[in-house]
Amino acid sequence: MPYEGEYARYGPIRRVAESSRVRELLGSYRIREQERDPSQQSASTVQVQVSEWKPNLVFALDGSYLTVPIRNGYPGAEAAYVTVASVLLDMEKVRLLGQCRPFDPIELRKTESTGSTDWALPGCNVVFQNEISAVASLRRSLYQWFSSERVAQDSESLLDTYEALLAYKPSSHDQKCPYASEDGCPHDYNRGSGEYSCTCERQRPLFSTDALRIHEGMLLGGTNGAMYAEIMQVVERLWVIHLLRWLENKGWLSSLRRLAIVLDGPLAVFGHPAWLSQAISQELCRINELVRRATGGEDILLMGVEKSGAFVQHLIDLDTQSNGSPGVFPIGSALLLDDSYIKRNIVFSDSTKPYGVDTYFGRKFFYKSRNGSLIVASLPFLHDHHRDTSRAEESQFPRLIDAAGMLDDLICCRYPNAITPLVSAHAEAAIPLNLGRKVLEELARELMEGADA
Numbered sequence: 323m324p325y326e327g328e329y330a331r332y333g334p335i336r337r338v339a340e341s342s343r344v345r346e347l348l349g350s351y352r353i354r355e356q357e358r359d360p361s362q363q364s365a366s367t368v369q370v371q372v373s374e375w376k377p378n379l380v381f382a383l384d385g386s387y388l389t390v391p392i393r394n395g396y397p398g399a400e401a402a403y404v405t406v407a408s409v410l411l412d413m414e415k416v417r418l419l420g421q422c423r424p425f426d427p428i429e430l431r432k433t434e435s436t437g438s439t440d441w442a443l444p445g446c447n448v449v450f451q452n453e454i455s456a457v458a459s460l461r462r463s464l465y466q467w468f469s470s471e472r473v474a475q476d477s478e479s480l481l482d483t484y485e486a487l488l489a490y491k492p493s494s495h496d497q498k499c500p501y502a503s504e505d506g507c508p509h510d511y512n513r514g515s516g517e518y519s520c521t522c523e524r525q526r527p528l529f530s531t532d533a534l535r536i537h538e539g540m541l542l543g544g545t546n547g548a549m550y551a552e553i554m555q556v557v558e559r560l561w562v563i564h565l566l567r568w569l570e571n572k573g574w575l576s577s578l579r580r581l582a583i584v585l586d587g588p589l590a591v592f593g594h595p596a597w598l599s600q601a602i603s604q605e606l607c608r609i610n611e612l613v614r615r616a617t618g619g620e621d622i623l624l625m626g627v628e629k630s631g632a633f634v635q636h637l638i639d640l641d642t643q644s645n646g647s648p649g650v651f652p653i654g655s656a657l658l659l660d661d662s663y664i665k666r667n668i669v670f671s672d673s674t675k676p677y678g679v680d681t682y683f684g685r686k687f688f689y690k691s692r693n694g695s696l697i698v699a700s701l702p703f704l705h706d707h708h709r710d711t712s713r714a715e716e717s718q719f720p721r722l723i724d725a726a727g728m729l730d731d732l733i734c735c736r737y738p739n740a741i742t743p744l745v746s747a748h749a750e751a752a753i754p755l756n757l758g759r760k761v762l763e764e765l766a767r768e769l770m771e772g773a774d775a
Contacts, residue, residue, distance in 0.1 A: 362759070376413065376417075411434055481530070623720075
């Protein structure tokens with residue numbers, strides 16, 4: 323690493339460029355042969371029928387986080403403000419508004435109901451009173467967040483929802499006690515409910531949320547963006563199950579006949595809490611059976627939409643002609659991805675293990691809307707045959723026709739390949755980088771000064 327103000331010279335780059343080892347390494351890489359015509363791909367390309375189904379409501383979720391330095395006398399101290407915003411879009415009002423173009427943007431905002439869950443999380447060198455470390459402080463803060471949040475006053479807490487999913491986690495996977503690296507606790511983590519004590523002689527506090535293992539990713543000497551991103555994705559996905567369980571407890575599952583749920587990103591959980599994806603999948607299947615009884619056989623319409631990444635870039639490449647102009651991929655068609663297609667074209671792998679088997683609770687498809695927008699989306703595993711990614715058939719993508727029709731109705735012209743619910747949810751969640759950091763730094767300083775007073 324350079325000193326501040328020290329710049330690289332030309333000598334090292336010449337040495338690297340002339341290195342025989344570098345030349346040998348670059349010459350041994352595999353290069354994928356580009357297949358631009360979707361009809362020549364092994365994945366299933368289908369022309370999607372026009373759906374007559376129209377949702378009354380669309381519920382969308384998106385999250386954001388911002389790290390801020392904390393001036394507490396310790397170098398590198400930081401905290402993060404994490405927010406997950408939800409938007410409920412009244413589609414009947416949107417459709418009425420669409421009949422009177424151009425329409426007033428203020429009127430469009432009136433079709434939305436918004437909410438959010440926000441929390442401040444400690445990071446490197448930020449330690450709560452009565453806690454022994456930054457890791458212990460983070461663990462307590464995450465537990466407190468889950469305990470305090472609920473979708474409605476009469477609903478279970480987010481912690482209750484999480485603990486219902488925790489019951490699905492296999493007990494065969496050992497996990498070290500969170501205090502093993504801090505004060506040498508010899509015991510494995512003993513999974514429990516709520517807050518309880520370690521069985522060692524120190525009897526330090528443990529939490530059910532420790533099973534997420536997110537705290538294991540904390541860097542004690544640097545910024546923790548990856549850890550905060552894991553927390554954000556967990557809360558986003560937990561909130562979906564939290565909402566569905568509330569509808570179940572209220573006896574309102576029949577409302578899902580006209581309600582769609584859209585989540586930012588793929589239907590997956592990555593990183594330390596990846597086990598949660600399989601628990602979510604099992605709970606979705608359980609609730610979906612109840613939904614089918616309440617709606618006369620309709621599955622839940624839950625969709626993840628990706629804004630960037632390898633799959634998005636591949637779809638753009640697939641739609642691009644040799645002269646650089648778009649238009650290869652047929653309008654109103656979907657490419658249903660199977661395991662072999664993904665490994666051969668997007669995420670190279672020779673493994674016999676299916677792509678995403680440990681992290682995904684849904685499967686991806688590409689869709690080109692009727693106005694030409696390119697969408698990478700996921701639909702959930704709701705029945706056993708949906709999980710067979712060795713093949714890709716329409717029957718393995720629940721409510722594919724309705725999902726495509728909804729995407730056609732929700733395309734947002736403000737940004738390329740965007741849909742309105744996620745644009746609105748992101749607008750509620752996103753913290754302006756420079757102004758937001760200044761405001762939150764000031765807030766942190768005032769709160770710390772108040773605590774010391």
